[in-house]
Amino acid sequence: MTVSEFSAMPGRARWSLVRWLLAGLVLLALCLLSLTIGYVDMSPLRLLQGVLAGDWVPSRIFWDLRLPRTVLCVAVGAALGMSGAALQGLLRNPLAEPGLLGVTSGAALGAVIALYTGLAQMAALALPLAGMAGTALAVLLVLLLAQRNQDTTTLILAGVAISSLCSALIALVMNWSRNAFALQEIVFWMMGSLADRSMREVALGVPAIVLGLLLLWQSRRGLQALALGEETAHTMGIRLPQLRLLVLAGTACSVGAAVSVAGSIGFVGLVAPHVMRPFVKADPAALLPVSAWAGAILLLLADIGVRLAYNDGQELKLGVLTALIGAPFFLSLILGLHRRSA
Template sequence: MSGRGRHGLLATALGALALLCAAASTMVGYAPLDVAAAAGDLLSGRDTLGALVLLELRVPRALLGLLVGFSLGIAGAAMQGLLRNPLAEPGIVGVSGAAALGAVLVFYFGAAGAFSLALPLGGIAGAAAAAGALLALARGNTGTTALILAGVAVNSLAGALTSLALNLSPSPYAALEIVFWLMGSLADRSLAHVGLVIAPMAAGWLLLLRAAPALDALTLGEDVAASLGFDLRRLRAGLIAGTALAVGSAVSVSGAVGFVGLVVPHLLRPLVGQKPGQLLLVSGLGGAVLTLVADTGLRLLPVRPELKLGVVTAILGAPFLLHLLLRTRNPNP
């Protein structure tokens, strides 16, 4: 079918663009670096400073840009498909708020410096707790609306507890550290961060991609999807688990990077004929592109200290979305 062929072409193009952006991301940094020479050193096993910068700073940052962006994009598309609402974003089931709270608690109890992965592990624990609560709800015969309300409740609670941690924070410096972390960033992450999140993220992506036909069926509503043989309870549980794995891991390593999961599916939806199943993969790739462009761009700006990634994605994404809405506003009903 031509639709399928076009989808394959779009996915290939976006995938190539994402890899290109990741490569470009490794070229940009604060220390001058001959990337080609450093890569040569790295491949031939020479322990030069260049090789070290590339391996310990540039490559992890580019890889995390890919992974985090893909996770946010694909989960945003999945949530919009499940809720059949273009306003849904990956955090709507509460996992991102809970992941942020988990990391903030690590800060609060002063454990962030204990070992390098303390923060992301705290985030993952938070996301897992939220996902566990929602999955327990989903196992009962809970409708989609009730699940979302539960997600909103989890998000509000996590937000309140995060504020409480700020409120009670032992020093203004600690509070500032928490606030900065919450803004989202990929700076100063290592390969250990990549190693920590890559497996849970991939598992999450698989769970989300597997739901593609069911999300297509949901185009015509839950009753039609059920009559087409899809088990909605299993679908909701799979999507919550997948989102928790992908987005919980993403927030754990990057903080809250807003807007990618909302704006990317929206931008790409017309290019896949509005089909929610086909939107998943391209949204992930588009999310990776947007995140990498934002993260590379903020390092090119002459602003120090560097802008936070979450700030830049929102500054890039929001006007883009507004422009799109104004341009595509349909004069006919």
Template sequence: MSRIAPSLLNLLLMLALLTLLLLSLSIGSVPLAIGDIGRALLSSAAAGADLADVRVQQQVIVNEIRLPRVLLAILVGMSLGAAGAALQGLLRNPLAEPGLLGVSSSASLGAVLCLYYGLSSLSAWLVPLSAMGCAALTTLVLYAIARRSASNLTLILSGVALSSLTAALTSLAINLAPNPTDVQDIVLWLMGSLSDRSFADIRLCLPFIAAGLLLLFACGPQLDALTLGEDEASSLGVNLPRLRVQIIVGTALCVGASVAVTGAIGFIGLVVPHLLRKWVAYHPSRLLLSSALGGAVLLLAADILLRLVSGEQELMLGVVTAMIGAPFFLLLVLRQRLGAAC
């Protein structure tokens, strides 16, 4: 049963993802039927000039407005879900998550410094590179702290301290920004959003997210061995230094590239692994792929929800995920406290 359940779980997650993808393409100010979506996706740009005006409009809506948003939600959700599962496996801490531990805010700081102090004008690729560098540095610091103390409280407080530091530095960058318009743009960007994104944003983050996911997925067997302890894992042939570097680099690639194009979106990497861990028999190797698919499902569902409930002013996606994730985190803390008391 333990061998069948993960495959069935992944199949169900992929079916849910496909359903949400079609739903996301269909909803909006101009509702579209499944047939309209299929025709729009299959129509070529060259043939568009010979189509009726309504079909041209549908093709533009689907291919240039809604499809990039959906694909970006899937990419970012997969990266955050997999990064959260990998960090929890490496640190052997169920509360580890990129947003909670300051990795996402550090990536945001790197992107902000690059965007508002001129480096982004040299090359658009410098934005994700700067974000990934800051994310890697924070992940390395967290791992060093986790090695010295196995306490959940110590790790969480360290993450809060790093988040506060990076938030303060980001606020300083906003304070020193010369243009008030830039200040408004950066504040909205830091809340996290998928709106007004294009295929250019996907091309910017896709290589880094793909490389990060490959690195994280390749760590599965070693993470399974690490559940026995570092000494036991080493005796089984696990190269611990290489594993640490691989997960740190993979997390930095995933989180940094995601934050560079969408802003900070938190709690995906915390909620999804906890919801799915028991369905994969608590195997970190099985959890990686399931968390990636689950992260895509959760983020796309959250994006659909905010589009349905938003009025003239669309809600920010990072706000919605925080409203979902923060109560979930409090429940986890209370559960662990009650378990310790018993």
């Protein structure tokens, strides 16, 4: 784009373009920072020189450790952020997030079964594949339970029921586990982490996440109309069952893949839309991309914080840090809703 073309744009369009450029620069800067921070004491300049020169140690650190972790941070954060915004718009509930409809717990159950049965040790991709299968099954059960009654309350209740069932089955598997090492792996995986991820997880998870994000993006017009009420949306030609299926499919695809490669990471899908909602004047269509951006930023910051807090060979789990930050935000949100309704 030339300077004359930029000058000819309307003022609002110019400001929107500038904001997206700034947002992209912030995301790029955090990605570069993430690539330079790790447990190996190596300066960014030394790392860059070693990668360009083809030195074995810097190249392996960059390509096998830091790049996959950074890419997954962005993809997983974007998936959690956009799916949280889409579900809040679909359910018209400010407290909605991917775990509400059993997406997260379904993926966790599939992964836990893979760890318990030893499939995760037999095949490198068994763990994420089992997590995706668990998500698909959980979402299918939610749809079957809610298909006869199309109201939002039934969908939420079905999601809560499936989520509770998955949590109970996870507890049952852990209770039956007699292998202390398998039990430890299950506990650590459920805490959420992006450490030791490789390009195999990137190749498996990122395409599914991108597909889910595209499905969620296709729902933007329907969510925008639904914000005016179900009757208004119906008169505008929006078919609510198809919109519900589109949002659930996109959430299952993106969040299922994200949880399968990163473990359970909470609160990002809840916090990101609420942080960005004032900047888009609560427009559900505009909220989707900015929530994806905010989710990626939040997870990058959290993962950088995890690496900076590394102490004596023990890494703080990413899901633990996001919960420590997200829980106070969740409580403040509830108190704010209570004050506004009083």
